[in-house]
Amino acid sequence: MIKEVQIQTGDRTEFLDITGKVQDVVRESKAREGICYLFVPHTTAAITINENADPSVHQDIVMELNKVIPFNDQYRHIEGNSAAHIKASIIGFSEMVFIESGTLLLGTWQGIYFCEFDGPRKRRLHVKVMASN
Ligand code: ZN
Numbered sequence: 001m002i003k004e005v006q007i008q009t010g011d012r013t014e015f016l017d018i019t020g021k022v023q024d025v026v027r028e029s030k031a032r033e034g035i036c037y038l039f040v041p042h043t044t045a046a047i048t049i050n051e052n053a054d055p056s057v058h059q060d061i062v063m064e065l066n067k068v069i070p071f072n073d074q075y076r077h078i079e080g081n082s083a084a085h086i087k088a089s090i091i092g093f094s095e096m097v098f099i100e101s102g103t104l105l106l107g108t109w110q111g112i113y114f115c116e117f118d119g120p121r122k123r124r125l126h127v128k129v130m131a132s133n
Pocket of ligand 1: 079081082
C-alpha cells in the first residue's frame with residue numbers, strides 16, 4: 001500500500017521540513033527495518049534531503065536556484081512557470097531513506113524537505129514503506 005500525504009505549501013518557492021510527517025507514516029506502518037521510498041507526483045515540486053539545523057541553508061539553496069534559473073527568461077512554455085519545472089527536475093522527484101529500529105536512518109543534521117517551486121498549492125507526497133523484518 002502507498003500512503004498519500006497531503007502538503008499545503010504557503011509560498012511561491014519554499015522548502016518545507018516534512019521529516020516528522022514521513023516519520024509518522026513509518027511509525028503507523030509498524031516497520032522496524034526496511035526502506036521508506038518517497039515520490040512527488042508533480043512537475044513543479046520536488047523532494048530533497050539536507051541540513052535542518054540551520055534554516056539559512058535551505059534559504060541559501062533557494063537563493064542560488066533563483067539566480068541560476070530566473071523566473072523570467074525567454075522560456076517557450078506557455079503556462080509561464082518554466083523556472084519551476086526546471087528547478088523541480090534539478091532537485092528530483094524521489095528520495096529513499098533506510099528504516100532502522102522503526103526510525104528513519106537520517107544523518108544528525110539531515111531533514112527531508114518538500115520543495116515547492118510554483119506555490120502556494122495543495123500538494124501530495126506518495127510514501128511507500130517496505131518492511132524487511
Ligand atoms: Zn507548466
